[in-house]
Amino acid sequence: MSKVKSEYLINRKDNQYEVVIGLEVHAQVTSESKLFSTSSTKFGAEPNTQVSLVDAAFPGMLPVINEFCVKQAIKTGIGLNAKINNRSVFDRKNYFYADLPQGYQISQFKDPIVGEGKVILDMPEGQKEIGIERLHLEQDAGKSIHDLDPQSTYVDLNRSGVALMEIVSKPDLRSPDEVSAYIKKLRSIMRYLGTCDGNMQEGSLRADVNVSVRAKGSKDLGTRCEIKNVNSIKFMQMAINYEANRQVDLIEEGKSIDQETRLFDTRKNETRSMRSKEDAHDYRYFPDPDLLPLEVSNEFINRLKSEIPELPDDKKKRFIKDFKVSPYEANILVSDIDTAKYFEEVVTKMGKNKDIKLAVNWITGELFAVLNDKNLEISQSPISSKNLAILINLIKNGTISGKIAKTVFEIMMDGDKDPQKIVEEKGLKQQSDPKALEALIDKIINDNRQKAIEYKQGKEKLFGFFVGQAMKASGGKANPQLINEILKKKL
């Protein structure tokens, strides 16, 4: 595959344009309680049932940092190969809105907790490094609900004060596909670390997308537009595609691009101006005097480093090396922590005489198909890793054929039944007794004398007919390899 082919360029007459994309990802920190209060963060509770006096900004209430959230942010920083800052500062971002009870959001402006880092993307044309500018901690706002009442807006503060990590990339992304790979990679790393569940439907992961275009080969950055709060990879890709083309059209028409904040309309598949640079809020950032600067020692950071699990990149290397899987297979297996976990469990439980290739095929084939079909996560798999390992061993040691295994697999789905038992109860064990098979084949040849003669005269196609008859006669349980051998001998 040539490099040029996978490049994402926008063509107009004689001109080619390159798209430059940077993302600000908002990832909800996995934690029991909020960033500065003890209220629960559980998703889906009744409105305004998870709101403390601090979250609702009652007079005299003060924020107290949740140490767990700090650890989560640092772990994420480590996962992004980033510099962890020993000293960071919480600032107030001041603006008025009904779902912002304090009248300011506590965020980190000048001194974030995590500095520069990088993530590696596996693209079809090879690996690509995306720079991370910073990661900072901040509070989420509440939720305004405008469509419950024609006259009023309702406010739900359950989300108010929930910890977010804002992860800002460098403008290193060049295509919707890279954006997709980047988001997936970030999500994968955070799920490995247990720092963000990455659930985009529940809003645990959303992004502001900065898009600009420039003539191919140019080194200067064009004027960028920021598309706010896009909450699915598909929408991000659609928004980028629309926005890049819009900007190119403007340039082609000799017009200039205004730096502005835009919204993506998912129904019309277009971006719309939300506010221009001139209308941008003056947030009046200043250090929050209710909070001391956040100081973390190197010992503290090192302790967290020692708690970091094996991350996708390392796991991939190990899978290729230890299990001899292909890079492509390794990518599939490590991209989701639960898949990797499941795979490794199957490998372990298969014991000494294992067939890893077979395990990979069954997981990425049959199992993924079922999960997809039933819309389940692998953690909810109806078949346990233990039983899948047993099933694969049954194939490997010749107890059942691959075909019978599919039947067993179907039965296993109902209540995660032990495949060994299924094979015994249903009598599905492969017939591998040569004497019994010879007798069976003798009978078939006898019953089909004419066809046997035709085969001997050169009609080789008929070999398949005899195999089919033998399998049929054995109820599908005959060892196909043995059938082949005996038939070749006898015909």
Place this chain on the structure above:
Amino acid sequence: MMSDITKQSLSELVKNIKEKKLSSKEITKAFIDRSQKSKELNVYISEDYSSALEKAKKFDEKPNLDLKLPGIPIAVKDLFCTKNVRTTAGSKILNNFVPTYESTVTQNIWNEGAILLGKLNCDEFAMGSSNETSFFGNVQNPIDKNLVPGGSSGGSASAVAGQLTPITIGTDTGGSIRQPASFTGIVGLKPTYGSCSRYGIVAFASSLDQAGPMAQNVKDCALLQEIISTYDSKDSTSIDFKRNEYSKELTKNIKGKKIGIPKEYRVDGMPKEIEELWQKGIQYAKDCGAEIIDITLPHTSYALPTYYIVAPAEASSNLARYDGVKYGFRAKGENLIDMYEKTRSEGFGAEVQRRIMIGTYVLSSGYYDAYYLKAQRVRKLIKNDFDEVFKKVDAILTPSTPSSAFKIGEKKDDPVSMYLNDIFTVPVNLAGLPGISIPAGHDLKGYPLGLQIIGKAFDEQNILNIAYAMEEKIGFKNKINDWWIK
């Protein structure tokens, strides 16, 4: 002898309760009776008398005499959130606000057996030096008719001086305890920043706000400080240091203590009587065996402008939560923005609005560096001045205010002259240090004048000791003739 009861100091009242010479109910009733005869002083925003009597009765039925404030009735500044008792911060915007929670500092007082009498008047959101910005009207100084009590803890100061509460707590952001203490002839301590929890105190300027005791004498003040100063994990700026038992460890022996006299506090236009008071104070300190050392705090003149950038900046953000959405006053509006504008225009008074505007301005992009950032740098220099000086001295002695109390209305329309009231107290807040004001004399009109003793951070015991020793030498008597009681 009801009237005698209210004349007693806290220590005397505690002693009488412990010796069962007085009941909590008798004491509580005495303060309520006098308070009811003193409505003209306008010290109360909310009275909680019937509940107080109930609590006193309960206390008497099962008195726990091991407590430090056994059955003692106390009124507190209306900036402290009190559970189920309206808390207004002197503002219309919180006129109807009843907290469901208690501030740590007031909780500490109730834990020692004290009983809430009511909530005391103060400048709106503690922004003022004369108690004239309160939505609930002026407070009269018991010293003389139509005299301001100072601010912002004006109601608290008048209540102690007028014997409507045996002691009280105030808050001090730029002098709000010490200046009114000085104007009313009582003792007021602004503790080290981080000494008393800010949890549950309506915030004005978070990096400067500090609660503190106000009392008739130094001993009572020390006892109250001992009670209210606790480490509190609910306030991230609370500091976990070893706190003294200030009242127990109180001593008049200050022999050999080095006391600094900063030349920069001799400001232009300062009345002669203030200078004389200061000299007298120096003499008293010497008489107590202290050593006097001339010192310099070179950045003093920048303290006031620095304060009037930092405090409004923080206030503009702290007061953003009063938007009519969740609690408090709400004006009707056409839409959200209109509701905000009307609520905040009608809910906040002129001085609060002025400070919100100053604060918003100095934090705005393009002005931040020139104002807020520069002010923070100067603040550091001011703190460095003190750090330098405290290598050589144990405490610093200054006047508390550049003048005695002024008439109601006299400075109301001149904010800058009003702000100048805090010139001696503000540097202490900027540096986060403890400072105490003790009454030290009278001016020609017979109005009280105070001296301020500034200490090292966490060294409350030392400045209380110096104040205690000087208090005896000074022998101050407040001249109050109960003019308001008919």
